[in-house]
Amino acid sequence: MTAAVPATELSIETTGLSKRFGHQLAVDGVDLAVPKGSVFGFLGPNGSGKTTTIRLMLGLAVPTGGSVRLLGEDMPRQLHGVLPRVGALVEGPAFYPFLSGAANLHRFDAADPHVPAATRKARVRSALERVGLTHAADKKVRAYSLGMKQRLGIANALLAPRDLLILDEPTNGLDPQGTREVRSLVRSLAADGATVFVSSHLLAEVEQICTHAAIMSAGRLVAQGTLEELRQGGQARIRVVTPDAGTAAEVLSRLGLSAATSPGGAAPGGGGVLYAPLPGAAGNGEAAPEAVVAALVAAGVRVRGFAIEQVSLEDRFVALTGEGFDVVQ
Ligand SMILES: Nc1ncnc2c1ncn2[C@@H]1O[C@H](COP(=O)(O)OP(=O)(O)O)[C@@H](O)[C@H]1O
Ligand SMILES: [Mg+2]
Numbered sequence: 001m002t003a004a005v006p007a008t009e010l011s012i013e014t015t016g017l018s019k020r021f022g023h024q025l026a027v028d029g030v031d032l033a034v035p036k037g038s039v040f041g042f043l044g045p046n047g048s049g050k051t052t053t054i055r056l057m058l059g060l061a062v063p064t065g066g067s068v069r070l071l072g073e074d075m076p077r078q079l080h081g082v083l084p085r086v087g088a089l090v091e092g093p094a095f096y097p098f099l100s101g102a103a104n105l106h107r108f109d110a111a112d113p114h115v116p117a118a119t120r121k122a123r124v125r126s127a128l129e130r131v132g133l134t135h136a137a138d139k140k141v142r143a144y145s146l147g148m149k150q151r152l153g154i155a156n157a158l159l160a161p162r163d164l165l166i167l168d169e170p171t172n173g174l175d176p177q178g179t180r181e182v183r184s185l186v187r188s189l190a191a192d193g194a195t196v197f198v199s200s201h202l203l204a205e206v207e208q209i210c211t212h213a214a215i216m217s218a219g220r221l222v223a224q225g226t227l228e229e230l231r232q233g234g235q236a237r238i239r240v241v242t243p244d245a246g247t248a249a250e251v252l253s254r255l256g257l258s259a260a261t262s263p264g265g266a267a268p269g270g271g272g273v274l275y276a277p278l279p280g281a282a283g284n285g286e287a288a289p290e291a292v293v294a295a296l297v298a299a300g301v302r303v304r305g306f307a308i309e310q311v312s313l314e315d316r317f318v319a320l321t322g323e324g325f326d327v328v329q
Contacts, residue, residue, distance in 0.1 A: 011036045011164050011195035016066035026052045028219035039190040041206030042199040044216030050199040084114035087157030088166045097142035109159050127155040147178020167198045217321035236278040241305030245272030248301045
């Protein structure tokens, strides 16, 4: 599915990661490979096991099987060495509504034994600036919008320099304006050089902000790779409309293309519709589309229609998860 990436180039690597709750396998043998420097979308419908996987990665829950490496180190064994390099937003932190955003960050920072108190003030200021909350630093959090609270949560994850950011559904529950703010923030975090692992149940969101993605369905990892690789896994196909479907199928087969006739049957005006996975995709021959047309015509096939149909990521995800995604927003 993905090209093999050397283990040292992976920010997150899980092997056979599993978590059972009673009879339910919430996470079932997940092998994730998150390349360093990627913006990695962890996509799946609600209940597919995303939050549980993230909690296992961070040592917030204990796996019933498998293992996790973060930044090349075994978790949870190296937890104390690794966690200072990881910023996380899992289930929005509970802020004190009667304190300002800055005061809340001061409290969280003071609770972190890995960071120097002497630089606290400057780090809080710079984290607030990073998420665009400087103007609201002294405002009480109860006056913050949801989007502002979420950005404050991200600021909390940015109180120290991080190599890896893990954000669990950071746009959940936000209005369109807040969603836009958080999405552009996530994009810019990656531009700063950190690896960003971000979960979402929104396909469109992952397409907008991510370089890579993994798809969860009912606790299992069903695909992962660059967005391009994921689309290609979805077998773009050629579509041939012809009254000479039998001959056409033979020609395609000679070219190494496994053709199937349309389950829908005849094309308008008579004749059949054949489909074959796009040449070059999924090891299905190397014939270029123009060579396919030429071969069909040379064999006397009356080609009434020829098209290349791109399978969208949405089609692909629906096929993999058996569920529709909420693609709006
Ligand atoms: N602490 C828990 N105890 C029992 N079941 C849980 C617990 N946490 C999660 N689950 C179950 O595990 C499954 C995956 O949940 P979750 O990881 O939250 O999915 P997602 O984040 O993709 O929505 C769900 O069926 C959920 O009900
Ligand atoms: Mg979740």
